[in-house]
Structure formats: C-alpha cells, structure tokens
Amino acid sequence: MVKIELSNSIKELHFQYCKRYVNFKKDIDLYIDEKQLKKINNLEKKYTLEDIKNVHNEFISFCENNLEEIAIGNPNRLKEIITTVKSEYRVIDFMFEKNVTVYIDGELVKYSDVILEMYNYEGFTKFNSTSKGFLYRKEDKNIIFNNIKNNTEGLSDSTINEFVELLYDRLNIKKQNIIKRIEEDKFYSYWNAYTFVFLIDIKTCPYCNRQYITPIFYDNGRMRADLDHFFPKSKYPYLSMSIYNLIPCCKFCNSSLKGKKEFDIDTINPYESSIDDYIKFKFEILQNKEIDIKLENKNECGSVKIDKYIDIFKLEQQYKYHTNIVDELICRKLMYSDEYIEDIRKYFEKKNLYISSQKIKEIAIGYITDNKNINKEPLSKLKRDVVNQMNGKIDILNEEEDILEYILKCLEIY
Structure with a gap:
C-alpha cells in the first residue's frame, strides 16, 4: 500500500x-x-x-x-x-x-x-536453474564479478555486485554454473520473474497488505509473488515486459479479485503513489462490544482515482474479517498505557539501555508507525490506523469498569 x-x-x-x-x-x-x-x-x-x-x-x-x-x-x-x-x-x-x-x-x-x-x-517467468548448497568463498564472488564485468555490457559495478550477491549468496548458484552462462552469452537468462521479486524486496502484497509474497527458491520447490500486469497484457501486449507494468502481488488480488478486470488509465498505480495516502481504516465498537471496520476515502477532492482500485480489491470487505486484530490492539493499548510505557523506558534506562517510548509502544502494542515499512508486514496499515484512532478517546470505553470488561473479553479470545 x-x-x-x-x-x-x-x-x-x-x-x-x-x-x-x-x-x-x-x-x-x-x-x-x-x-x-x-x-x-x-x-x-x-x-x-x-x-x-x-x-x-x-x-x-x-x-x-x-x-x-x-x-x-x-x-x-x-x-x-x-x-x-x-x-x-x-x-x-x-x-x-x-x-x-x-x-x-x-x-x-x-x-x-x-x-x-x-x-x-x-x-521471463521461468527460472531454469538449480540451487545447491556449497562452501561460501569470497574469492569466488570476485571471480564472478570480474567475469560479468569483462564479458557483459550495460551494467554498473553496483548492479553487478547486487546481482552476484543474489545469485551466489542467497540463491546458492555455483560459481562454475554462473561462469558457464557468461561464456555461453546466456548470463542475462538469470534475470527473470524470480530474481526480480527477490531484488524488489517487498514482503507483502502492495494491493491489499494482507498476504506475504516473499519468494522461496530451492531445488525441490520454489514460489514467488504473482506478477500482475497493471495494464493487461491481452490488451497491451507491447507492455507485457514493461517493468513498471509488473506488480508483485498475492494470488487473491491477482487471480481471484482483479483477474482480467482493467484499471482506468489514470487509476492509482503502486509505482506512482501510495494508496496509504488516500484511504484510512477506522473501527467502531458497537453497543454489544462487537467491532465494525470501515474504510474511509481521504481523497475527497477526487484528484486521484482510487474508487475502482478499492472496488476491484474489495478492500473494506476483506478487512471486515480482521476484527480479532482490532480487538487485540485495543486490548494491548488499554493494558500498555502511556504511564506504563514510560515506566518500562525508565527501567531500561537504569540498565543503560536507551529505547524511546515510541519504540517500546510499537513493540508492546504490535504496530508500525513508519509509513515506509508498511509493505514489510501484513495488516500493518490497519494496525497503524487503529492505534492512531485510539490515541483519541474510545467513546464506549469511558469507565474503568468498561475497560476491564473489554480486556477480560480479549483475554478470553486470545
């Protein structure tokens, strides 16, 4: 997001x-x-x-x-x-x-x-290679680097270093296999959908922020994120290999929800903007203490088209299933008051461990404040929006008796 x-x-x-x-x-x-x-x-x-x-x-x-x-x-x-x-x-x-x-x-x-x-x-979607465990040797990396630099064109030293680290360190592809492809002028066949999603390093689906999409690559099994063509390849086949048209995403969003549906040409694109800037999740505690989750469109001026995006991925409907997450966050927020968080900070300070109250709050309650890290953990936008809302007053939980009752309810659940 x-x-x-x-x-x-x-x-x-x-x-x-x-x-x-x-x-x-x-x-x-x-x-x-x-x-x-x-x-x-x-x-x-x-x-x-x-x-x-x-x-x-x-x-x-x-x-x-x-x-x-x-x-x-x-x-x-x-x-x-x-x-x-x-x-x-x-x-x-x-x-x-x-x-x-x-x-x-x-x-x-x-x-x-x-x-x-x-x-x-x-x-591009295929990766015809095997991953083998072997003894890591720094000199092998240097040999691979020099072979690529001397026998290919168009790559900076930093790009070669980053790609060698991926192929050799993370995917465990043997030095001799890499050098053989260089000699056969097939080195660029190592660039494919798998190495792309490894290097882009997005851990959760940018469309929904609900599913992990981290790739796995082994001899006996491999998986990666789907690549959604933002502009569908059936209608724009000349953009089928456009890197900014390939959105790593989860199968739910790509296959079950978007499928062959087409975005308008000016619909918000994850490579252009953050959907996080235009929507906000809000919760309401009903009289029966049940949770209702709603999605608020912050783009009131309509300068960016997000309605179709919200509709295609059924964002509000998907998130209504996560009332248990909101329950847990409310419970943690009530248990870890600002005063309690400050006591914890002072305790660590006495041990010469200096941790900010904000960092302790994030760890204790279980959310992320830094917007740049939202793509690294599922449901992190929902959690952040819920905690931000709770920094105000929760109307239905005014009395101490109500707060204790809610905490006990949550503890029974978890």
Whole structure:
C-alpha cells in the first residue's frame, strides 16, 4: 500500500534482458480472413490486408525504436505510449481490443498473442536453474564479478555486485554454473520473474497488505509473488515486459479479485503513489462490544482515482474479517498505557539501555508507525490506523469498569 520504488539495478538488468530476449518481427507471413477484415473495417478507414501488414511493420518499428522506454519507462511514460499507439496505430489497438485473430504461417492465433510472443513474457517467468548448497568463498564472488564485468555490457559495478550477491549468496548458484552462462552469452537468462521479486524486496502484497509474497527458491520447490500486469497484457501486449507494468502481488488480488478486470488509465498505480495516502481504516465498537471496520476515502477532492482500485480489491470487505486484530490492539493499548510505557523506558534506562517510548509502544502494542515499512508486514496499515484512532478517546470505553470488561473479553479470545 506504499509506493514501490525500483532500484537502478533492477532497471539496468531488465533493460539489458529486453535488449537480448525481445525478438521483433517484421514482414511476417500474416493473413486475415474476410470475417476478421470485416470486423476491422468497422473503423472509419477501410483496410486491406496489405495496409494492415504495413501498419504492423510500422508499429514494430515504433516498439523497437522505443524499447528502452517501453522496458523501463515510468508509469507516466507508459501512459503516453498507450496514447500514441491508440492515436497513431489505431488499427493495431483495435485488433488488440477486439481480439482479432490472424493466420501466422498458416496457424490461427490472436494478433495480441503474436506481439506477446515477440516480447517473450513467458520466457521471463521461468527460472531454469538449480540451487545447491556449497562452501561460501569470497574469492569466488570476485571471480564472478570480474567475469560479468569483462564479458557483459550495460551494467554498473553496483548492479553487478547486487546481482552476484543474489545469485551466489542467497540463491546458492555455483560459481562454475554462473561462469558457464557468461561464456555461453546466456548470463542475462538469470534475470527473470524470480530474481526480480527477490531484488524488489517487498514482503507483502502492495494491493491489499494482507498476504506475504516473499519468494522461496530451492531445488525441490520454489514460489514467488504473482506478477500482475497493471495494464493487461491481452490488451497491451507491447507492455507485457514493461517493468513498471509488473506488480508483485498475492494470488487473491491477482487471480481471484482483479483477474482480467482493467484499471482506468489514470487509476492509482503502486509505482506512482501510495494508496496509504488516500484511504484510512477506522473501527467502531458497537453497543454489544462487537467491532465494525470501515474504510474511509481521504481523497475527497477526487484528484486521484482510487474508487475502482478499492472496488476491484474489495478492500473494506476483506478487512471486515480482521476484527480479532482490532480487538487485540485495543486490548494491548488499554493494558500498555502511556504511564506504563514510560515506566518500562525508565527501567531500561537504569540498565543503560536507551529505547524511546515510541519504540517500546510499537513493540508492546504490535504496530508500525513508519509509513515506509508498511509493505514489510501484513495488516500493518490497519494496525497503524487503529492505534492512531485510539490515541483519541474510545467513546464506549469511558469507565474503568468498561475497560476491564473489554480486556477480560480479549483475554478470553486470545
């Protein structure tokens, strides 16, 4: 729920990968039958098969000439590219939009799949390597570093260091295996969806902040976050390998909730903004002491479109299940009063351990105040918003008797 930042290392690696593995094809053996041509010719202009072949070649030239911006351009640049394609290559955009089918070398396929294959997204999702335990040797890292530096181009020293640390230290890929790929000019095949989610280092789903998405990589099993195409690859296949179009997220948000639903072009994007800035969770204790959780839209001026985002991911509905978390936070907040927290701080101070009252409060109550760390722990936004609300008065818990009753209720639960 906090804006995702991409490092220069990620962008360098991704662009170099795209330069080698995106395979643009012009003058392909393309044929469109009469039925599909009739569908296309619902546009103002009437297109012949030859016209479409020519526009295809022009579109591929556009993609090729703008490879760097398509591969690593920020969300605003991607929006500009979408606008350009819609205006200057209208028939191409129409073929994506309407799922027009074509014959390529005699085989019937969707035209969008032709472009998708050129960008090789399926290849990017695979990691054909094994992870083996071995004795760590610093000199091996130096050998790998020098091999990469001397035999590849386009990577800074800091990027090489970061990638070597991932491959050698964290994924336990043997030195000889890495060097073999360098010698075979296949080093960039190590850049893929798995290494991307390792390097981006987001621990929870940026869409919902409810699920861990940390990757695991072993010989006998591996898993990683889903990669959601913010602009769907079925409609924008030329953005299928755009790094700012790949959102690491949980399966619930990607498959069960978003699926093929499409965001508006100006819907809030996790690479552009923090949804945390525009929504707030609030709770209410009902007369029967039950908890109700609501989501408040703070974007009253409507300058950023978040309504569709909230609706697609059913954020309020998802969070209504977490009343037990709110119960526990209220209980902890009541038990660890500001006076008690100060007593704990003074106790540590006498032991020459200097911990701020705020840090003790975070540990004791169980929440995070630093907005930048929200993506590191599930439900951290809910917890922070609830505690912030409790820094005011909880209307229904005015009397000491009510407070003790609530604490006892929570202790029975937990």
